[in-house]
Amino acid sequence: AQSVTQLGSHVSVSEGALVLLRCNYSSSVPPYLFWYVQYPNQGLQLLLKYTSAATLVKGINGFEAEFKKSETSFHLTKPSAHMSDAAEYFCAVTGGSGSARQLTFGSGTQLTVLP
Amino acid sequence: GAGVSQSPSNKVTEKGKDVELRCDPISGHTALYWYRQSLGQGLEFLIYFQGNSAPDKSGLPSDRFSAERTGGSVSTLTIQRTQQEDSAVYLCASSLVAGGNQPQHFGDGTRLSIL
Numbered sequence: 001a002q003s004v005t006q007l008g009s010h011v012s013v014s015e016g017a018l019v020l021l022r023c024n025y026s027s028s029v030p031p032y033l034f035w036y037v038q039y040p041n042q043g044l045q046l047l048l049k050y051t052s053a054a055t056l057v058k059g060i061n062g063f064e065a066e067f068k069k070s071e072t073s074f075h076l077t078k079p080s081a082h083m084s085d086a087a088e089y090f091c092a093v094t095g096g097s098g099s100a101r102q103l104t105f106g107s108g109t110q111l112t113v114l115p
Numbered sequence: 116g117a118g119v120s121q122s123p124s125n126k127v128t129e130k131g132k133d134v135e136l137r138c139d140p141i142s143g144h145t146a147l148y149w150y151r152q153s154l155g156q157g158l159e160f161l162i163y164f165q166g167n168s169a170p171d172k173s174g175l176p177s178d179r180f181s182a183e184r185t186g187g188s189v190s191t192l193t194i195q196r197t198q199q200e201d202s203a204v205y206l207c208a209s210s211l212v213a214g215g216n217q218p219q220h221f222g223d224g225t226r227l228s229i230l
Contacts, residue, residue, distance in 0.1 A: 032215045043119070043206055043221035051216040090158065094215035101165070101213040102148060102174070105158040 002027055002093045006106035014114045019063075019078040021109045023091030026072065033074045034092045034103065035065055044090065050074060061085070086113045117141065119222035121207050127228045130199060136192045136225045140209030147190050148210075148219060149182060153203035161205075164190065165213035194227075202229045 007022040025031055032051050036044040048059025055067045065076045074091060088110050092103040120139040128134055140147050149161040160174040164184045175181070179197075184190040194201055204226050208219035 034218065036221075041223070043223045044208075046218050046220070049216070049218055092158075101146070101171070101215060102160040102163055103150075103158075103208075103219060104160070107157050 002031060002104050004033075004091045004093050004104065004106040006089075006091050006109050008109055009107065010110045010112065012112040012114060013081045015083055016080050019076070019081045019085065019111065021076040021089050021091075021111065023065075023074045023076065023106060024072050025074060025091075025093050027093065032094045033065075033067065034094075035059065035063070035074075035076050036090045036092060038088045038090065038108075040087075047076070047089075081111075081113045083113050083115065086111055119207055119209050119220055121205075121222035121225050123225060124223065125226045125228075127230065128197060129230050130197060132197055133193065133195045134197055134227065136194075136205050136207075136227070138190045138192070138207030138209075138222060140188065140190070140207070141220055144209035144211055144220075145187065146210045146213035146217070146219075147184060148208040149190070149192050150206045150208065151203045152206055152224070156203075158206075161192070163213060197227075197229045199229045202227055 003026045005024045034049045035047040038044050048057045050067045058064045063078045088108050090108050091106040122137045145166045148163040151159045162172050162182050164170045179195045182192045204224040206224045208221045210217040210219045
């Protein structure tokens with residue numbers, strides 16, 4: 001079964017600093033990977049997705065993620081944090097073979113941005 | 116355009132009562148998913164529908180949970196004889212088709228509280 005692990009349930013950065021949120025996946029076949037963001041009392045908003053077209057994926061709000069097969073990682077980064085980035089971030093995977101259509105989520109990382 | 120719409124946004128009910136949660140997907144999306152988000156279990160898949168095919172019910176936690184999708188559009192998730200452990204946010208998502216590389220678009224969820 002597919003799974004993802006997010007290291008660090010809470011991450012704090014200063015405004016303007018680099019944001020790095022870690023995600024490692026477990027998959028025997030190339031997966032499809034996604035990053036979602038959740039603001040309080042809202043649903044999940046798609047930030048970006050990896051579907052094997054390119055290893056460096058650019059998303060919304062200045063976020064990007066790099067797929068590294070050798071490290072089974074898909075870490076999310078943003079060069080300069082903004083106060084509005086404070087939210088919870090989820091990494092998720094679906095079956096690369098198409099056998100699993102539903103998303104399997106990591107446990108989430110709460111990002112705090114300090115002024 | 117309109118996103119995924121869920122109602123009610125909040126529901127409080129007594130233990131043992133039945134509840135119905137509604138999801139109206141994005142127009143034209145043939146795939147519809149239900150997830151549950153709770154403090155202890157994180158984000159869990161419940162069920163998904165693809166067109167007129169039989170739904171994948173593999174994530175439903177017990178036979179008290181059921182869902183239907185009428186006319187390939189609106190879906191209702193029903194929980195019978197609610198228990199306190201059913202308290203959670205129930206999220207609905209839709210995608211153009213059910214495929215591993217298809218991004219899922221989420222509603223804002225229904226927050227269910229069982230007294």
